[in-house]
Amino acid sequence: MTDSQRVLVLGGGIGGQVAATRLKQKLGRDARVTLVERSETFVFAPSLLWLMVGKRTPATISRNYSSFSRRGIEVVHATVTAIDSAASAVETETGRLEYDYLVIALGAALDxxxxxxxxxxxxxxxxxxxxxxxxxxxxxxxxxxxxxxxxxxxxxxxxxxxxxxxxxxxxxxxxxxxxxxxxxxxxxxxxxxxxxxxxxxxxxxxxxxxxxxxxxxxxxxxxxxxxxxxxxxxxxxxxxxxxxxxHRPPDVVAQSGLGGPGGWIAVDRSTLRARPGNVYSIGDNTAIPLENGMMLPKAGVFAHAEAEVVAENIARRIGGDLSETAFDGHGTCFLETGGGKAGLARGDFYASPLPDVSMYRPGRSWHAAKIGFEQYWLRRLL
Ligand SMILES: Cc1cc2nc3c(=O)[nH]c(=O)nc-3n(C[C@H](O)[C@H](O)[C@H](O)COP(=O)(O)OP(=O)(O)OC[C@H]3O[C@@H](n4cnc5c(N)ncnc54)[C@H](O)[C@@H]3O)c2cc1C
Structure with a gap:
């Protein structure tokens, strides 16, 4: 193992935060983990729906990135302007960053x-x-x-x-x-x-x-x-x-040369590896076709699970182990129905020939679980 491995994570949303955190936990001083994020503040998007009906304030669903620096992750607040995977480098508003491994988690842009x-x-x-x-x-x-x-x-x-x-x-x-x-x-x-x-x-x-x-x-x-x-x-x-x-892919993603259908990044659906092999793409900026002809939904639960897989595989590679763990397409989604209740959809989106998803009827316990999911994000991860 060498201490010169540079892992660059683009985007400090749900996928990027999990990827950077897990990479640092697994690699410690054996890698330099840099998170590039244009915004100074992270907003937990699922809670915007509660904010809309007066049940949250901006302050209760927003966090800054100071805890990442405390964990030894270098945070660069800058806009990524170009991804040059042929040169293993990224251009930002504040300069060029070179990498040995790249994780792209820039999300989807509203249009x-x-x-x-x-x-x-x-x-x-x-x-x-x-x-x-x-x-x-x-x-x-x-x-x-x-x-x-x-x-x-x-x-x-x-x-x-x-x-x-x-x-x-x-x-x-x-x-x-x-x-x-x-x-x-x-x-x-x-x-x-x-x-x-x-x-x-x-x-x-x-x-x-x-x-x-x-x-x-x-x-x-x-x-x-x-x-x-x-x-x-x-x-x-x-x-x-x-x-x-x-929605559309962020411009820098569409112009990266990594774009697949519609400009979203095409990846191996198990390893999330794009081309070339030291580039990974997770979360909303990725397009993963399913066997039913539709795409894997753009959802935080998938960005999170994909980030865990990618962090593990990069850590193994840096440690000299070429075996790989796989993203299995499982996901869970709470569905707020109002009146303090939520339902739940849970299943295997990679199941063949069709996703195998179960729905659970709305109740107070799923709503409480959704609040737990929010608090995990806002208190524990950040
Ligand atoms: C109202 C709402 C409710 C939702 N509810 C749920 C839910 O209940 N469950 C669920 O699983 N998902 C939910 N989602 C979806 C979830 O928020 C996204 O799927 C998830 O955030 C995707 O993670 P990501 O890391 O791919 O992208 P994001 O979390 O969007 O992160 C992308 C990051 O990249 C940064 N960025 C973009 N371009 C650049 C650039 N050029 N340079 C530097 N930084 C850049 C952005 O600032 C952002 O921080 C909801 C979304 C919304 C809007």
Missing amino acids: PDRIPGLAEHTHHPYDLASAERLRDALAGFQGGQVTVAIASLPYKCPAAPYETAMLIDGYLRRRGLRAKSRIEMYTPEPLPLPVAGPVAGHSVAAELGRRDISFHPRSQLEAVEPGALRISGESIAHDLAVVIPP
Whole structure:
């Protein structure tokens, strides 16, 4: 083993934090682990939905990166501007960084400008500033038509738009405004969570139905006008529109030469290795096709599990052991349904010929478990 091994982790979100932490724990002084992250503050995205309905503040779901430096991880706050895998180097706003091993965990970028009017006339809870604006709009809402729509696929967290609709339902009930409101949900998908199969999809659709949320599958958002969305040829007026914006790969990923379908990075689905062999890609910036023709969902649970596998394999290689552990496609997702309850989807997304996913009915214990998941992230990992 040599002390000159340089491991560079790009992106300090869910995948990057786990990768950097585990690499340092496993390698100690035998490697220099550097985490490159443009933002000074990490926001735990799943909690944005609670912030939207007034149950969290920005401070309670945000952390800085000081604990990483204390653990011996070098943190560079800079934007990555180019990945040159032929030269085993990365360009950042503050200089060039060379590596022996690279882990790319730059996530998915939001692309609201792809649809004219989207940014001006609609809300979403997918980043902190937008979730705060939606919280304020909900606080001022006095009843009327709420439209929740998914602009396009893929998007982060298959459950989050459905949780958004159900949490808004619960919020309006709490404020005594539900009888004065209609909630309608539109998606291009044939069912909620289509990747998880029809049982999961019908069970989420039934939860929407129980809350009197009208569900419109196979509905394509075409244009945004002030006060109305044009969806599949129809103009649908609203008093409040919540639209999950289009997503795209970060520019630096799309321009890296590592891009596969749609510009997302193609990897070996077991080892998460991209080409060349000292480059790994995890989390939302990665595209992993499944046997049902769909992609592995963009979700923190997968970014986390992939990071564990990649850290272990890089540590083994640096230690001279060429055996590899594999990411097995298992994942668990809590689905907030409002009123202090959550359901759970859990399964094997690599199962053949179809993902094997079980749904657990909403209850208080899954909601409590989701809070435990949040606190693990915000208190233990960081
Ligand atoms: C509202 C909402 C609810 C969600 N709920 C859940 C849930 O309940 N369960 C679940 O599993 N998942 C959930 N997710 C999805 C989850 O947050 C993401 O899938 C997960 O964060 C992906 O991890 P990642 O490391 O790939 O990317 P990210 O966590 O997005 O991290 C990427 C990081 O890269 C940084 N970055 C990007 N470009 C650059 C650059 N050029 N230079 C430097 N830094 C850069 C970003 O600042 C960011 O910190 C939710 C997401 C949202 C928005």
